Amino acid sequence: MTTLIDNTQEPGKREQAAPGVQRSRAPNPTPSTPASLYKKREQIYPKLAHGTFRNLKWLALVVLLGIYYIVPWLRWDRGVGQPDQAVLIDFENARFYFFFIEIWPQEAYYITGLLILAALGLFLVTSLFGRVWCGYACPQTIWTDLFIYVERFFEGDRNARIKLNKSKWTLSKIYKKTAKHIVWLFIAAFTGGVWILYFHDAPTIARDFFTGHAPTTSYVFAALLTFTTYSLAGFMREQVCTYMCPWPRIQAAMIDEEALNVTYRYDRGEPRGPHKKGATWDGRGDCIDCRQCVAVCPVGIDIRDGLQLECIGCALCIDACNEIMDKVDRPRNLIAYDTDENVVRRSKGEKARYRLIRPRTIIYAVLFAGVGFIMLGALIGRTTLDLNVQRDRQPNFVVMSDGSIQNGYTVKVLNKATQTRALTLTAEGLPSPVIKVAGQTDLTLNVPSDEAVDFRVTIVEDNLDQIGGRAEILFRLTDPASDTEATRSAVFVAGGTK
């Protein structure tokens, strides 16, 4: 992406990120002090921004954290003996409950579908608006934002924090730091604690957790998430995005010249420089080099260097710059959601062009809709009764004493309904079958609610001339009570001619 900017420059000036802007990230090594192979962490002190995007981010933070913390407490009536938690991942009984949906292990393809949908959704959004996921919705961003809010509450804004960190240890500094870490730890523990509520009945596990009766895994996971929340949001922050997360690398393949990204419009901003009130704006750019965009940046980059790997697309620099533009009485959006191509076009004197609908976005949208429809269809067509039939292979068939042929089958019935069902089993396709269910005298299969039961079924057929060596048969399971049925085709093997 940066090459686009460089291409507009004279070849000799390529060290400049934008006209007049020296690249500042790479160290400047000399032979006497060779460049280190390891980079020292530079502490970032993001300044509080004010404006549309900051408000949007606050809103996203409240809504998403609200969902995370409140959802396990929502109840959903599923009948007697069934969990009444709206969202529950029940590992012990191998069920996943999501409001009216109940997923069995063999239906894990719903989860696969959901993940595919999430990935395609992410592709689509990224190709349209860049890294909005990273900037607004990623848990790392959300919790970091929350932790920085706490930090700011106790230690003050950017300059105060820089000053505090450089100052000697005083009682006041000890108080501020301790209070911050206590609140951080409290939030982290709360986050880890809520995590386990998704895997057990929330009120029960919450009580068991504090009385010491919860399973060990609950304590382990609560501790683990407390640790990760505290360390990743409190200390690691932008390092997670820059060095640990693979998503920024993948996204580079989704973003193109026409994707809307947080962009510094250098065509309008350059040449930059300090501006005195009342001085003319002729012959210079709108950027007054106040570095507010750098001060608010949570990943510590200068957006004026162009699109960079570290940029999480949080748009806080847009807010910061707009505030300044208002003050100096210039039009807003010197930094804005814009495309690389438009910046180039404008600097060449061409008109800006926005193309949200382009082959890439169309493909992602079609794929997204396609998978979505398939998922929806699968969900609507989902039955509460499932029948699987497995024929014995050893023996393939059995010759009875009177010369008739017997085949054995394992009939697996899944009852996903909330009540016990008495189902009637029939098999079609044979002239005179004698069907038997092992251990019972009738053909009624009783399957308790929410269970999968195996039945051993044998079929004896004596009219062998009529079927030849092999016959296609159809097992049919009917539920007289709810008028539903399930069928499964199978084979009856009679060997060669007798």
Add this chain to the structure above:
Amino acid sequence: MTNDDRPDVTDDGAPRYDEPTGQYTTGHSWDGIEELNTPMPRWWLGIFYASIVFAIGYAVLMPSIPLINSHFEGLLGHSDRGEVAADLVEMRSERAVFADRLSGTGIDDITADPELFRFSMAAGKSAFGDNCATCHGTGGQGFKGYPNLNDDVWIWGGTFEDIRHTLEVGIRAAHDDTRFNIMQGFGQDGFLTRDEINDLADYILAFSGLEVDAEVQQRGQTLFADNCASCHGEDAKGDRSQGAPDLTDADWLYGGERADIQTSIYSGRQGVMPNWNERLDPEIITALAVYVHALGGGEPSLPAIVPASMDDSAESEIVTDDTNVEAETP
């Protein structure tokens, strides 16, 4: 190394700025191939060292170093085998609930309780695979000389009680009350000549539809009445109480070809099944009986059809009979 053609590469191995990438090099140069310096964060190095420390600690605490005859067991004394053993103990105690309910119950009690029935089927299938499949096949399909357990042909009876008893005492096994009879080698022992055996075999095959001429039929009938009918019955339908198979049905344990039948008459058949009462727990034998009974050929043990008391007494009588037969056989 000279760099007359590359004025930007210095001789002293100093890093240089690389224009296309906007990065510095490490200063290393091998035949003009240079390495860009993309510095790792220093904490990453810290995690690397921490991992080494963890690995050392783990190796000290957990079983790690192989020795010649054993291995270093670690300070924590962890053992995967020990955990499996503990899990097995726990699993057995969980299953004991079912095992208790299985011992001493009849088939009616078991089928009346679907949960117990399913447990028996699962336990029976597993025990069958471990103990019975070697001879009877994984699905109980049987082989020549080893009965198919899926069909309705039962030499010693096909009710749940019969099957369970067979499992317990075995056939011609070491148990005192084992199911016992003798199908002697009529040719081998000099009772019948080759011609007589041929006639007899044809006569027996005639029950299954072989066309034989009247003379052979006549000779065969006499031979059968003299030698076979005492066990297999006048009509050759067999006698379960003596473990004498039905010779008229479609099932042949040792093969239904003329040569197979001739061999059976000539050398006799003395198939053995071990008595399992010493090797398996009673509840496992019950589960096995439930499983085999459910394979397809199990017969109902309704008192109206097979009176249990009569059956028992008949059986014990036969055992005495068999012993006598054995004593009398030269």
